[in-house]
Amino acid sequence: MTLQREKRDYSWGMVVDVDKCTGCQACVLACQAENNVPLNLQDRFERARAMQWIRVERYWEGEFPDVKARFIPIMCQHCENAPCEPVCPVFATYHNNEGLNVQVYNRCVGTRYCANGCPYIVRFFNYWEPVWPEAFRNHLNPDVTVRSRGIMEKCSFCVQRIRRGVRNAERDGRKVVDGEIQTACTQACPTDALVFGNFNDEDSKVSKMKKDDRHYTLLPHLATDPNVVYLAQIDTDRSAGESHG
Amino acid sequence: MQQRRTIDQIHTNRVLLNGQLDTPKWWAPTVITLGIIVAIGFFMIGIMVNKGLGVTGLSRPVYWGLFITTFVFWVGISHAGIMISAILRLSQAEWRRPVTRAAELLTVFSLLTALLFPLMHAGRPWRIVYYILPYDFARGIMPNIRSPLIWDPVAISTYLTGSTLFLYIALLPDLGNLRDRTQGWQKALYTVLALGWRGNPRQWKLQTVGGILLSALMLPIFVSVHSIVSWDFAVTPAVEGWHSTIFAPYFVIGAVHSGVSAVVTMMALMRWLWKWEDFIRPEHFDALARLLIVVATGWLAFTFLELIFAVYGLDAPELELRDLQIFQWPWNILFVTFVFTGYIIPVGMWLQKSVRNNIALMFWSSIFVNIGMWLERFLIIVPGLARKTPFVYTWEAYRPSGLEWFILFWSLAWVTFLMLLFSRFFPLVPLFEQKESQTFGDSIKIGRVRVPAIVREAD
Numbered sequence: 001m002t003l004q005r006e007k008r009d010y011s012w013g014m015v016v017d018v019d020k021c022t023g024c025q026a027c028v029l030a031c032q033a034e035n036n037v038p039l040n041l042q043d044r045f046e047r048a049r050a051m052q053w054i055r056v057e058r059y060w061e062g063e064f065p066d067v068k069a070r071f072i073p074i075m076c077q078h079c080e081n082a083p084c085e086p087v088c089p090v091f092a093t094y095h096n097n098e099g100l101n102v103q104v105y106n107r108c109v110g111t112r113y114c115a116n117g118c119p120y121i122v123r124f125f126n127y128w129e130p131v132w133p134e135a136f137r138n139h140l141n142p143d144v145t146v147r148s149r150g151i152m153e154k155c156s157f158c159v160q161r162i163r164r165g166v167r168n169a170e171r172d173g174r175k176v177v178d179g180e181i182q183t184a185c186t187q188a189c190p191t192d193a194l195v196f197g198n199f200n201d202e203d204s205k206v207s208k209m210k211k212d213d214r215h216y217t218l219l220p221h222l223a224t225d226p227n228v229v230y231l232a233q234i235d236t237d238r239s240a241g242e243s244h245g
Numbered sequence: 246m247q248q249r250r251t252i253d254q255i256h257t258n259r260v261l262l263n264g265q266l267d268t269p270k271w272w273a274p275t276v277i278t279l280g281i282i283v284a285i286g287f288f289m290i291g292i293m294v295n296k297g298l299g300v301t302g303l304s305r306p307v308y309w310g311l312f313i314t315t316f317v318f319w320v321g322i323s324h325a326g327i328m329i330s331a332i333l334r335l336s337q338a339e340w341r342r343p344v345t346r347a348a349e350l351l352t353v354f355s356l357l358t359a360l361l362f363p364l365m366h367a368g369r370p371w372r373i374v375y376y377i378l379p380y381d382f383a384r385g386i387m388p389n390i391r392s393p394l395i396w397d398p399v400a401i402s403t404y405l406t407g408s409t410l411f412l413y414i415a416l417l418p419d420l421g422n423l424r425d426r427t428q429g430w431q432k433a434l435y436t437v438l439a440l441g442w443r444g445n446p447r448q449w450k451l452q453t454v455g456g457i458l459l460s461a462l463m464l465p466i467f468v469s470v471h472s473i474v475s476w477d478f479a480v481t482p483a484v485e486g487w488h489s490t491i492f493a494p495y496f497v498i499g500a501v502h503s504g505v506s507a508v509v510t511m512m513a514l515m516r517w518l519w520k521w522e523d524f525i526r527p528e529h530f531d532a533l534a535r536l537l538i539v540v541a542t543g544w545l546a547f548t549f550l551e552l553i554f555a556v557y558g559l560d561a562p563e564l565e566l567r568d569l570q571i572f573q574w575p576w577n578i579l580f581v582t583f584v585f586t587g588y589i590i591p592v593g594m595w596l597q598k599s600v601r602n603n604i605a606l607m608f609w610s611s612i613f614v615n616i617g618m619w620l621e622r623f624l625i626i627v628p629g630l631a632r633k634t635p636f637v638y639t640w641e642a643y644r645p646s647g648l649e650w651f652i653l654f655w656s657l658a659w660v661t662f663l664m665l666l667f668s669r670f671f672p673l674v675p676l677f678e679q680k681e682s683q684t685f686g687d688s689i690k691i692g693r694v695r696v697p698a699i700v701r702e703a704d
Contacts, residue, residue: 048304048641057638074636083483089394090372091387110298110368111394112308116630119483121306121639125368127299149297150368219634222482 009175010166011099011199012157013227014186015209016073019234020193023071027054030188031075034158036144038130051124053155054185070233073194075185076101076122076155077218077226084114084123092152099199099227100157108151115152119219123154157196158183178204199227254680256523258422261676263519264668265423265431271518272669279662286655289648290365298368300648307630307643312366313477315653317496317622318503319359319660320401320474322615325504326352326408327467330415331460339685340532342678343524347515347664348508349412350673354663355507356405358656363397365652393477400466400473407463414455417442418677434670471500478625485563486570486629491554495547502537502544503618506591506611509533511664513608515673524674527602534595534607541614545588548621566632570624579620587617 031037031053040050054075061068078101085093085101092107093114115123129149132140140146143160147153165181178197186196197206206229209215214232217225263269293300303310329348333341364370388395421442424435442448475496478487489495509530516525555563571580591610594600601607627643667673689696 048307049299050305055638057636059638083481086389086391087393087480089388089392091389107372108368109370109372111363111373112368113392113394113477115306115308117481117483119634121633121636124305125298125303125308127301127303128297149299152368 008097008099009200011227012162013078013099013197013199013206013210013229014075014157014183015195015197015206015215015229015231017193017195017209017231018070018072019214019231020191021056021071021073022191022193023056023058023069024190025056026188026190027073027185027194028052028056030184031155033139034141034144034184035156036130036140036146037153038126039132039136049125049127051126051153053122053124053153055122072230073185074120074122074218075228076157077120077224077228078155078157079224079226081223081225083117083119083222083224087113087117089113098162100159100162101154102159103152103154103156105145105147105151105153110150110152112152119222119224123152125152126150254683257676257679257683258426260521260523261672261674261679262423262426264672265670266426268669269519272665276662276665276669279658279665282655282658283662286652286659289651289655293365293648293652294370298366300646302644302646302649304641304643306633306639307627307641309366309626309630310643311623311645311649311653312362314619314623314626315656316359316362316366317474317626318615318619319355319362319656320471321496321500321503321618321622322355322507323352323359323404323408323504324467324471324497324500325355325508326350326411327404327463328501328505329508330411331463331467334456334460335464338532339682340529342682343521343529343674344508344512345678346412346415346675347511347673349408349415350664350667351504351507351511351660352408353405353412354660354667356401356408357663358660360398360401360405362656363394393473393480396473397477400470404463404466404470407459407466411456411459411463414452414459415675415678416671417452418444418449419672419675422676423672468497471496478629484629484633485560485566486555486625486632489551489554491547491551495544495551498540498544498547499618499621502540502587503615505533505537505540506614506618509537509607509611510615513604513611516604519668519673521674524679527604530604530607531598531601534601534610537614538592538595541588541592562632562635566628569632570628576624576628579624583617583620583624585617586613587621591617 032039035053037051037053038044040052044050054073056071056073059070059072061070078099080095080099082093082095082101085095088094089111090107090109092104092109094102094104096102110125112125115121115125126147126149130146141160143164161183162181165176169176169180176198178201181196183194183196186192186194195206195209197204199207199210201207209231210229212231214234215229216232217229264272301310301312326349329341330345334345364373367373390396417439420435420439421444424432424439424442427435472493475492478484479489479492482488512525512529512533515521552567556567570576591614594606594610600610631641631643633639
C-alpha cells in the first residue's frame with residue numbers, strides 16, 4: 001500500500017500545525033457549510049450524535065491557576081492502511097489511488113463496523129434523515145451529495161474540490177499547482193494551522209512542513225499510516241528537556 | 246449407570262405424542278399471548294426501520310449496543326444443539342436421547358433469531374438484502390470477503406443448514422409414526438413430510454448413517470461459528486476491550502455454557518408442561534449439571550485470563566476501560582451480577598447433588614447462567630466502545646432505549662413462540678430415540694450373568 005504512493009501523481013494529505021491552532025472552530029463551520037453536514041442542534045450533542053467531519057478537541061492541562069487549553073483539530077486521517085476499509089462487508093469504503101479514503105454513500109448499508117474500526121472516531125452515522133430549516137433550502141452545496149439516513153459519512157478532504165482542481169489542470173495539460181486546491185477547512189483557517197497539499201510533490205508546502213522536527217501522527221502504534229501529519233505544540237515557558245504531559 | 250424404568254412402547258407413543266394428538270389446554274392461550282407480543286415486536290422493528298436508528302440509544306462512538314449483544318447471545322444459545330446432538334452423539338452419551346430434538350430445535354430457532362438482529366440493526370437493511378443475500382456473480386457487486394460481517398452469515402447459514410437437515414433426518418421416523426395416527430389434512434401433511442418412511446431396515450440404516458455423518462460434519466462448525474462471531478470484535482484494533490487473541494476459544498466455551506444451560510431450562514419446561522416425568526428424568530439434569538460444572542469452570546478461566554492479559558501491559562487506555570467495566574457505576578453492578586449469575590451462584594448450586602436432582606432449582610440456575618452470559622457480552626461490547634481510544638473528548642455513555650429493551654424481550658417471546666408452534670405439530674422428544682434407548686437398556690439373564698438384549702453395532 002505504501003509503495004503505491006510513489007507511483008501516482010497525487011497523494012493528498014494535510015499538515016496540522018497544532019502550535020498555530022487557536023481553537024476558533026472556523027474549520028468546523030466551513031466544513032459544515034461546504035459538505036452539507038446536518039445542523040448539530042442541542043439534542044444532537046446531548047445524545048452524542050453530533051456530526052463534525054472535523055472537530056476541535058479541547059483539553060485542559062495543568063492545575064488552576066496555571067491552566068492551559070490545548071486544541072487539536074481531528075478529521076479523517078485518510079490512513080494508507082485504514083482499519084475501516086477491510087471490515088466493510090460491501091466495499092462502501094475503500095482507498096483510491098490518490099491517497100484518499102473514499103466513502104461510497106450508495107453502497108453503504110449502515111453496519112457501522114467501519115466506525116468501530118476507526119481509532120480516530122471520525123466516522124459519523126446518520127441516525128435520522130437529515131433536515132434543514134426552510135431558510136437553508138438554497139444553501140446546500142450542489143456539488144456534494146446529501147446523505148440519507150442509515151449511512152456513514154466522514155471527511156472526504158473535500159473531494160469535490162479536488163476533482164474540480166484536477167479536472168481544470170488536466171484540461172490545461174498541466175499538473176495541479178501547489179495551493180491551487182484548498183479544502184474548506186484549510187481555506188477558513190485564520191492562522192494557517194491547516195495546510196492541504198500533495199505529498200508526492202517534493203516542493204509542495206505540505207511536503208516541506210512534514211519534514212519539520214515537530215512532526216508526528218496520531219496513534220502511530222496502530223500502524224495506520226495516516227495522510228494527516230501533525231506538528232507539535234511549542235511551549236515557550238518550558239525548558240527543552242522537559243517532557244510533555 | 247442410571248436407574249432405568251421399563252416403559253412400554255405404547256405408553257411412549259401415547260405420552261410423547263400428546264402435543265399433537267391431544268393438545269394440552271394451556272397451549273392455545275399461551276401461543277396467542279406470545280403471538281401478540283411477537284406481532285408488537287415486529288411492529289416495533291417496523292417503526293425502527295421506518296424512522297431510522299435514531300430511536301435506539303446508540304451514539305458515537307457506541308455504534309453497537311444491545312442488538313449486537315443479543316445477536317451474540319442467540320448465537321451462543323444455538324450451541325446447545327451441536328453440543329447435545331453432535332458431540333454427545335459421537336461420544337455415545339446415552340442420556341442425551343430425550344433432549345436431542347429440543348436442543349436442535351432451539352439451535353435452529355435461535356439462529357434464525359440471531360440472524361435478524363444484525364439485519365434490523367443496519368442503517369439500511371434492504372440494502373443488505375440487495376448486496377449480500379443473493380451472492381452476486383452476474384453484476385460483479387461482490388461482497389468484501391475480508392470483512393468478518395461476511396464470514397458471519399457464511400458460518401451461521403452453514404450451521405443453520407446443517408442443523409435443519411439434522412433436525413429433519415431425526416424427525417423422519419416420528420413423522421411416519423404421526424402419519425399412521427392422524428386423519429384428514431394432518432395425515433396429508435405428515436405423509437408429504439415423512440418422505441415415504443416405512444421403517445424398513447434400509448431406511449433405518451440410511452437414517453442412522455445420515456445422522457452420524459451430519460454430526461461429524463457439524464463438528465468443525467462447533468468451533469467455527471462462535472469463533473467467527475468473536476472475530477467481529479477481535480479483529481478491531483481500535484477498540485481496546487475487543488482486540489484480544491483469546492476471544493475465539495473464550496466465546497466458544499461461553500457459548501457452550503449458555504447453550505447447555507438453555508437446554509436445561511427447556512428440559513425443565515418440557516417436563517412440567519407436557520408432564521414427561523417418565524422421559525426427562527432427574528438423572529438427565531444431573532448429567533447436564535456435571536457437564537456444566539466443567540464447561541463453566543473452563544469459561545471462568547478464560548474470563549480471568551482475558552482480564553489478566555488486558556491489564557498486564559498496564560496500558561493507560563486499557564486500564565481506563567477496565568476501570569469503567571468493573572468499578573464505575575452502573576457497570577460495576579452489572580459486572581458483579583455477571584460474575585455471580587454467570588458462575589458463582591449456578592456452579593455453587595450444581596456442586597450439590599440434591600440441587601442437581603431438583604428440577605426447579607436446576608431451572609433457576611440455568612436462568613441465572615443466561616442472564617450472566619447476556620451481561621458478559623454486553624460488558625464486552627459496550628464499555629469497549631464507550632472508552633474507545635485515548636481521545637477522552639469522545640468518550641460516551643450508552644443507555645439502551647425502551648424500544649431496544651422491548652426487542653430484546655421480543656426475541657425471547659419469538660423463540661418460545663416458534664418452539665410452541667413446532668410442538669403442536671411435531672413431537673419434541675424423539676420417539677424412536679426413546680424406544681431405541683429403552684431397547685438398548687433391556688437385558689436378559691443367561692445363567693448368572695445379565696447381558697444386553699441387543700448387541701449394538703457402531704452407533
